[in-house]
Amino acid sequence: MTSILVFAETRENRLRQVAFEAITAARTAVDAAGGGEVHAMVAGSVGVGSVASDLGRYGADVALILEDAALERYNAEAVAATVAAQITAGGHRAALFSSSAEGRDIAPRVAGILGAPIAADVTAFTLDGDAITAVHPVYTGKAIATLRLEGTPAVLSQRPGAVSAVEAPRETTVESVRPAIDPASARVVVTQLGAAVGGTLDLGEAPVIVAGGRGLREAANFALVEALADAFGGTAAVGATRAVTDDGWRDPSVQIGQTGRLVSPDLYIAVGISGAIQHLAGMRTSKVIVAINRDKDAPIFTVADYGIVGDLFEVVPKLTEEIKAAVDHRPS
Amino acid sequence: MKIAVCIKRVPDTELRFTIAADGQSLDSTGMKYEISTFDEYAVEAALRLNEAHGPGEVTVVGLGPAALGEQLRRAMSMGADRAIHLTADEVPFDGAAIAHALADALEGQSYDLILFGRNATDTGNGVVGPMVAHQLNLPCVTGISHLEIGAGQGTAKRVLEGAVETVTFPLPAVLTIDEGLGRPRIPSLKGIMGAKKKPLAESPAELGPVRVSVTALAPPPDRPPGRIVGQGADAVPELVRLLRDEAKVLS
Numbered sequence: 001m002t003s004i005l006v007f008a009e010t011r012e013n014r015l016r017q018v019a020f021e022a023i024t025a026a027r028t029a030v031d032a033a034g035g036g037e038v039h040a041m042v043a044g045s046v047g048v049g050s051v052a053s054d055l056g057r058y059g060a061d062v063a064l065i066l067e068d069a070a071l072e073r074y075n076a077e078a079v080a081a082t083v084a085a086q087i088t089a090g091g092h093r094a095a096l097f098s099s100s101a102e103g104r105d106i107a108p109r110v111a112g113i114l115g116a117p118i119a120a121d122v123t124a125f126t127l128d129g130d131a132i133t134a135v136h137p138v139y140t141g142k143a144i145a146t147l148r149l150e151g152t153p154a155v156l157s158q159r160p161g162a163v164s165a166v167e168a169p170r171e172t173t174v175e176s177v178r179p180a181i182d183p184a185s186a187r188v189v190v191t192q193l194g195a196a197v198g199g200t201l202d203l204g205e206a207p208v209i210v211a212g213g214r215g216l217r218e219a220a221n222f223a224l225v226e227a228l229a230d231a232f233g234g235t236a237a238v239g240a241t242r243a244v245t246d247d248g249w250r251d252p253s254v255q256i257g258q259t260g261r262l263v264s265p266d267l268y269i270a271v272g273i274s275g276a277i278q279h280l281a282g283m284r285t286s287k288v289i290v291a292i293n294r295d296k297d298a299p300i301f302t303v304a305d306y307g308i309v310g311d312l313f314e315v316v317p318k319l320t321e322e323i324k325a326a327v328d329h330r331p332s
Numbered sequence: 333m334k335i336a337v338c339i340k341r342v343p344d345t346e347l348r349f350t351i352a353a354d355g356q357s358l359d360s361t362g363m364k365y366e367i368s369t370f371d372e373y374a375v376e377a378a379l380r381l382n383e384a385h386g387p388g389e390v391t392v393v394g395l396g397p398a399a400l401g402e403q404l405r406r407a408m409s410m411g412a413d414r415a416i417h418l419t420a421d422e423v424p425f426d427g428a429a430i431a432h433a434l435a436d437a438l439e440g441q442s443y444d445l446i447l448f449g450r451n452a453t454d455t456g457n458g459v460v461g462p463m464v465a466h467q468l469n470l471p472c473v474t475g476i477s478h479l480e481i482g483a484g485q486g487t488a489k490r491v492l493e494g495a496v497e498t499v500t501f502p503l504p505a506v507l508t509i510d511e512g513l514g515r516p517r518i519p520s521l522k523g524i525m526g527a528k529k530k531p532l533a534e535s536p537a538e539l540g541p542v543r544v545s546v547t548a549l550a551p552p553p554d555r556p557p558g559r560i561v562g563q564g565a566d567a568v569p570e571l572v573r574l575l576r577d578e579a580k581v582l583s
């Protein structure tokens with residue numbers, strides 16, 4: 001019987017949305033291959049085991065809990081070694097990570113330890129007998145590659161937002177996992193985790209992103225973008241172009257594009273953004289794109305589903321008002 | 333410090349391109365190539381480290397076809413001291429195969445730091461650096477946007493989703509470089525002239541087994557043609573109506 005081990009990411013002992021997306025994808029893949037098991041592993045400090053029931057909610061048959069006080073601090077080496085050991089012991093067909101900062105950091109280490117083939121940042125995959133077929137954007141999103149991975153086990157990381165999490169509750173067996181190497185010994189030591197920047201909602205998890213560009217003219221005017229994001233009632237995050245992060249109007253961690261974050265929200269609103277090719281590389285997979293720009297020839301309109309040509313200083317406050325009204329009156 | 337930087341020759345990201353008739357590769361007509369974006373940042377980071385810490389040596393290492401010489405020379409015209417060209421007519425997609433060859437060439441050369449890009453702009457993988465680190469049994473920090481080196485130890489910042497992490501690590505180490513350490517310099521005329529005389533060693537790449545391959549390459553799905561809803565603030569009510577009733581993103 002085939003099985004996939006999902007590395008389910010947590011933060012402060014809570015599962016992240018990307019963990020549910022990965023479990024859903026693994027469930028779908030093993031079911032399509034004729035049935036099998038999904039084992040979801042979490043690694044964290046004392047108390048992380050409390051997420052076990054949530055793992056089952058999305059379709060995990062087995063919850064593997066690595067709980068260790070030393071994992072209060074991120075330790076990629078200890079986690080990678082433990083995941084690899086679990087894959088070998090469980091005879092799993094594949095390991096699935098999210099291609100978040102953490103998943104991108106751990107997945108290739110696991111592939112290295114196992115000598116396994118790896119595909120990163122995949123948007124879809126299927127188990128095809130001895131091979132795995134995976135879809136992966138290449139050339140900064142300008143082409144989509146279909147990949148064939150040969151060999152068992154294989155390692156995959158999945159692009160955040162590429163698969164929507166779907167609840168599929170299961171009876172879940174909970175097992176505790178012993179670390180493969182001492183989590184208290186690390187060559188790379190995390191000395192500080194800075195306060196969250198760019199709001200509480202992360203760009204990778206927000207259903208709506210409102211992004212601002214140089215058209216805003218100065219840092220203070222970003223208040224317009226923040227107000228529009230707030231109008232969505234807690235579902236929107238704020239992003240920016242490199243022109244903006246370069247000028248220090250926003251933290252570099254919210255830059256969207258080829259050298260920033262790759263995002264695919266349900267709704268992306270580009271405010272005063274020209275739509276340079278490097279910016280499009282990071283957001284063109286968004287489901288619905290809205291652009292507000294006073295230049296009707298701005299390249300952002302080539303990818304926008306809906307555009308308003310006009311002065312953002314007039315359009316955005318009005319839009320904020322109307323979105324607020326629409327969101328307040330939506331049926332709950 | 334003795335620093336190695338792995339650089340890849342990739343298609344210029346500003347270019348539009350078409351997919352070749354085989355449906356598996358790019359049409360190379362009119363194609364231009366460059367050093368992969370983050371690799372150029374990594375070269376810059378290495379040069380700055382040695383400028384700050386006194387004498388050292390920066391070696392650029394590339395695996396690819398004969399034409400990769402161009403990118404290796406460019407890195408030397410920026411200021412790298414020497415280059416190693418691991419020759420391979422075809423560069424596989426499989427990061428593990430590439431990592432095997434790079435690790436072989438880097439092993440036992442007593443580099444203090446081995447730098448990579450966060451990811452190559454062609455593959456978008458970000459796997460080669462950590463896999464080389466594994467093969468050489470070196471500590472590895474990925475996605476660095478700030479770096480300081482002191483006695484035998486480094487401090488780096490990594491930008492995570494919604495937070496910035498600070499880590500310390502012992503040297504030697506493998507690091508993958510994100511944006512933030514400083515924009516790559518443009519080579520000066522003097523740099524370009526000087527690069528011609530710098531040593532460039534060639535040897536065949538010892539690629540590992542290839543187990544990941546591209547079976548098809550397609551353009552991204554077309555976005556349905558967008559529409560200009562209207563001009564100025566007056567168009568807002570209609571936009572909101574479309575978002576609610578047509579796109580259904582407001583419920």
Ligand SMILES: Cc1cc2nc3c(=O)[nH]c(=O)nc-3n(C[C@H](O)[C@H](O)[C@H](O)COP(=O)(O)OP(=O)(O)OC[C@H]3O[C@@H](n4cnc5c(N)ncnc54)[C@H](O)[C@@H]3O)c2cc1C
Pocket residue numbers: 212213214215216240241242243244255256257258259260261271272273274275276277278279282292293294295298310311312313369
């Ligand atoms: C190697 C490399 C990597 C890069 N990586 C990234 C990346 O990851 N992300 C990224 O974003 N960029 C990146 N860039 C930069 C990119 O090329 C552009 O310079 C940048 O995206 C432009 O940002 P912008 O749209 O905010 O500014 P601009 O291009 O200056 O556009 C501002 C827009 O605002 C409009 N505007 C002005 N005033 C108003 C108004 N009152 N009302 C309405 N509209 C108005 C203008 O018509 C214009 O279209 C990269 C560049 C390079 C070379």
Ligand SMILES: Nc1ncnc2c1ncn2[C@@H]1O[C@H](COP(=O)(O)O)[C@@H](O)[C@H]1O
Pocket residue numbers: 338339340341368370371393394395396423427430447448449450451452453455456457458459460461
């Ligand atoms: N053919 C190559 N030659 C030299 N360095 C490479 C090569 N392929 C990948 N690299 C290095 O590995 C990094 C990550 O590549 P990738 O895993 O393909 O995203 C790149 O940014 C380079 O630093």
